[in-house]
Structure formats: C-alpha cells, structure tokens
Amino acid sequence: MAKQMPPEYYQCLEEIQALDFVLVELNLYLDTHNHDFDAIQQFNETAKLSMQLKVEFEKKFHPLMNFGRSYSNYPWNIDDSPWPWQV
Amino acid sequence: MFTQFKYWKPFVGPFDPCKPIRVKSYSTPPQLYMNFQPPGLPQFTPQEALMAGTLWPQLYSPYPDPQKGGNPHG
Amino acid sequence: MFYYEKKLQYPVRVSTCNPMLAKFLIEQYGGADGELAAALRYMNQRYTIPDKVIGLLNDIAMEEFSHLEMIATMIYKLTKDATPEQMVAAGIGDHYVNHDKALFYHNAAGVPWTASYIQAKGDPIADLYEDIAAEEKARATYQWLIDISDDPDINDGLRFLREREVVHSMRFREAVEILKDEQNQKKFF
Ligand SMILES: [Fe+2]
Numbered sequence: 001m002a003k004q005m006p007p008e009y010y011q012c013l014e015e016i017q018a019l020d021f022v023l024v025e026l027n028l029y030l031d032t033h034n035h036d037f038d039a040i041q042q043f044n045e046t047a048k049l050s051m052q053l054k055v056e057f058e059k060k061f062h063p064l065m066n067f068g069r070s071y072s073n074y075p076w077n078i079d080d081s082p083w084p085w086q087v
Numbered sequence: 088m089f090t091q092f093k094y095w096k097p098f099v100g101p102f103d104p105c106k107p108i109r110v111k112s113y114s115t116p117p118q119l120y121m122n123f124q125p126p127g128l129p130q131f132t133p134q135e136a137l138m139a140g141t142l143w144p145q146l147y148s149p150y151p152d153p154q155k156g157g158n159p160h161g
Numbered sequence: 162m163f164y165y166e167k168k169l170q171y172p173v174r175v176s177t178c179n180p181m182l183a184k185f186l187i188e189q190y191g192g193a194d195g196e197l198a199a200a201l202r203y204m205n206q207r208y209t210i211p212d213k214v215i216g217l218l219n220d221i222a223m224e225e226f227s228h229l230e231m232i233a234t235m236i237y238k239l240t241k242d243a244t245p246e247q248m249v250a251a252g253i254g255d256h257y258v259n260h261d262k263a264l265f266y267h268n269a270a271g272v273p274w275t276a277s278y279i280q281a282k283g284d285p286i287a288d289l290y291e292d293i294a295a296e297e298k299a300r301a302t303y304q305w306l307i308d309i310s311d312d313p314d315i316n317d318g319l320r321f322l323r324e325r326e327v328v329h330s331m332r333f334r335e336a337v338e339i340l341k342d343e344q345n346q347k348k349f350f
Contacts, residue, residue, distance in 0.1 A: 014172055018133035021170065024224060025142035028328065029124065031217035032335035036126045046133075066165045084169045085234035114304065118331035123338050137171065140324025148327045150304055150320060 005061070005087055012057050019050040089120045092152045112155070116148035170227040171321045174314035175238040180251035182310055183239035184269060189232045189306070189322075191266030191274040194298040196232055200225035202279040202295065206288050209281070214289075214336040221329050228322055233264055235315055285340055292333045300326035 026043040033039065054064055062081030063070035072078050092112045099107040128143045136142040189195040203222035207215050240248070240262050248257040255271060266274035282288050303323035307316050 010172070013168060014134075014137075017168065017170065017172060018137040020168075021137045022133045022142055024170070024220075025136065025328070027220055028217065028224075028332050029142075031214075031220055032332055032339060033124070033126060038127065062167070064167050066167075067162075069164050081167070084167060084230065085173075085237050114300075116300070116327045116330075118327050118334060121331060123335050124331060138321075140171075140321040141328050146324075146328055146331060148324060150307060150323055 005082060009061055009087075012053070012060065016050065016053050016057060019046055019053060022046050023050060089115070089117065091116060091148055092154065112152055114148070114150065114152075117146050121145070169231055169234060170224070171231060171318060173231050173234045173238075173318050175235060176312045176314045178239065178241075178243055178247070179312060180240045180243045180248050180253055182312060182315060183236045184251060184253045184256070185306060185309060186232060186236050186239070186269075186315075187264075187267065188269040189299070189302055190229065190236060190264065192268035192302070193278040194295060194302050195268070195274075196225050196229035196299075197266055197274060198278045199295060199299060200229060201276075202281070203292065205279070206281050206292070209283055210285050210288060211340060213339055214285070217332055217336055218292075221332065224325070224329075228325065231318060231322065235318060236264055237262075239315075286337065289333050289337050289340070293330055293337075296326045296330035296333060300330070 023043065023046055026039055026046065030036065030039055030043060058064060058070055063072055063078045066078060070078065091114065093115055094110050094112050096109060097111055099109065124143075124146075128145050130136070130142050131139055131144060139147050141147055191197055200222050203218045203225065207218040207222065210218055240253075243251070243262075245254075245257060248254055256265070259265075268274075280288070280291055282291070300323050303319050303326065307319050307323070310316055310319065
C-alpha cells in the first residue's frame with residue numbers, strides 16, 4: 001500500500017466528511033428534539049446524499065466500512081488502502 | 088445578546104515576580120445561554136459546518152478570543 | 162454491534178514534526194478529561210440512564226471515539242519520523258524508552274489512564290451533571306492546548322474538537338431539562 005492517494009481522494013473525502021458531520025449534528029439534536037419534523041426530513045435527505053457520495057467514493061478509491069457494510073474488489077481491498085491516520 | 092469572553096482585573100502586588108497581566112479573561116460559550124435549543128435556527132452550509140465544528144452559527148464559539156487578536160490570556 | 166468506517170470525522174493536518182506537541186496532546190488521549198475517558202464514561206452510563214436519553218449518551222459516546230481517533234492521528238503524525246534524539250530533546254525520552262513511538266493511554270505527565278477518572282452513579286441527574294462538567298473540562302483542556310501550540314494545522318483540529326465539547330455540553334443540558342420536565346409526568350400518572 002505504498003501508493004499515494006491522488007488530490008481527488010482528499011477532495012471527495014472532505015465532501016463526505018462535511019455531509020456526515022451534518023448528520024452527526026442533526027442526530028444529536030434529534031436525540032433531544034424528537035418531534036422536529038423539518039430536522040428529521042433534513043436528516044433523511046442528507047443521509048441519502050451521503051450514501052450516494054460513498055458509493056462513488058468506494059468505486060474510485062476503497063471500501064469505507066468493514067463487516068459487510070461495503071463491497072470488496074478482488075483481491076480483498078478492505079485492508080489494502082491507507083488508514084485514516086496515515087493519509 | 089451574550090458575549091463569549093468575560094474580563095476581570097486581578098490584584099497586582101508590588102512583589103509579583105512575573106510581569107503582571109492586568110486584564111484576565113475566561114470563556115463563556117453559547118451553550119451557557121441557551122437553555123434548550125429552539126427549532127429552526129439558521130444553519131451553516133455543510134462545508135462551513137465542518138470547519139466551524141457545529142451546524143448552527145448560534146452555537147459557534149471562537150477560540151482564542153477574537154477581540155484579543157488571538158492572544159488568549161493577554 | 163460496531164462497524165468501523167475508514168475515515169476521520171474531520172480532516173486532521175499537521176504542519177511540522179514536533180514531538181513536544183505530541184507530549185502535550187496526549188493529555189486528551191489518556192488524561193482524566195480526555196476522549197477515552199469521555200467515550201467510556203457515556204458508553205457505560207447508557208445502560209442505566211432513563212430511556213429518553215439513552216440515545217444521546219450512545220451517540221455522543223460514538224462521537225467521542227471518533228475524537229480519540231483524531232487525537233491519536235495528531236500524536237502519530239507528530240512523532241512518526243522523529244529520531245530518538247528528537248524524542249529526548251522534546252522531553253518524551255521517558256515515553257520512548259517504554260513505548261518507542263507507540264501511543265499509550267497516559268496523560269501529559271505520563272500517568273496511566275484509570276477508571277477512577279470516570280463515574281457511573283446510577284442517579285441520572287448526578288451522571289448528567291458529571292457529563293456536563295466533563296465536557297466543560299475537555300473544552301478547557303483544548304483551550305490550554307491551543308494556547309501553547311503554534312502549529313496552525315493542529316490548532317485547526319483542536320478548535321474543531323473544542324467546539325464539539327460546546328455542542329455536547331448543550332445536549333447534556335437539554336437531557337437534564339428533558340428529565341426534569343414536569344409535563345411528562347402528567348402523561349404517566
Ligand atoms: Fe465531548
């Protein structure tokens with residue numbers, strides 16, 4: 001896994017990080033505001049967008065999640081990509 | 088409207104060995120003033136939110152004190 | 162169960178090889194008010210807290226693990242290619258002789274993490290007040306770290322983490338409001 005990640009990797013990653021951050025914020029907010037209909041709608045829409053970005057990311061770079069939440073290429077590439085503390 | 092830093096003037100004695108800091112400050116971030124977050128507050132864009140560390144400008148707390156030009160205790 | 166997602170919550174960057182900063186940052190890795198303590202505290206309190214706020218403790222615990230990973234990333238990058246001489250010069254020779262570059266759960270003074278840093282009292286108000294205090298203490302630690310760090314990229318990450326403590330404190334305060342709400346009693350009695 002000596003290969004470098006291209007600049008596009010960092011850009012795509014940050015787009016996902018931004019959407020997933022909105023999801024974390026809305027999630028904690030909804031934990032104490034469980035009747036906020038608009039926030040729930042925004043949460044669901046953002047979740048959908050995030051999933052779409054992750055499908056694209058995984059096609060281009062590497063699987064994001066373990067234990068069957070992401071598909072692997074051949075050969076097994078769930079471990080064969082740099083780890084978050086390395087990139 | 089609240090402020091995010093409070094200032095106080097500590098006693099300065101003639102025998103204090105270090106150069107006195109005449110005005111000291113401490114942080115009073117926004118969660119201290121919001122009992123329960125009201126619904127529908129204005130939001131940052133996702134990119135801005137990630138950079139700020141919160142989705143809501145009203146919960147954003149800058150540090151160090153911007154009034155002090157980045158000098159935290161001066 | 163838990164799944165791992167191969168990404169950080171926030172893009173952590175480090176400008177310079179600076180092992181001394183790693184020595185200070187480790188306070189938030191294995192210190193009393195650090196991310197490990199936070200994650201384990203909420204993760205453990207969630208079993209016995211009233212149902213209305215279990216979700217919040219669970220989710221904040223999860224986020225704290227993401228913060229632990231961010232702090233670890235900073236420490237890892239700050240020391241990764243430092244020579245033993247640089248480690249000694251930075252004042253972490255004592256860490257080096259015991260752990261080489263490996264991270265370890267201790268605070269900035271080298272005191273190993275202990276469960277006595279955290280509490281689970283079983284009384285929801287007592288537990289949530291501890292949680293609020295823990296968030297404010299973590300916020301303060303990030304302030305003092307920002308004060309002594311001159312790495313702009315590290316400070317960017319630390320500012321993010323400090324802001325998260327503000328939001329967590331907000332949510333725990335709301336949890337107290339939910340639990341003390343008189344209106345809910347009427348529905349049940
Ligand atoms: Fe926190």
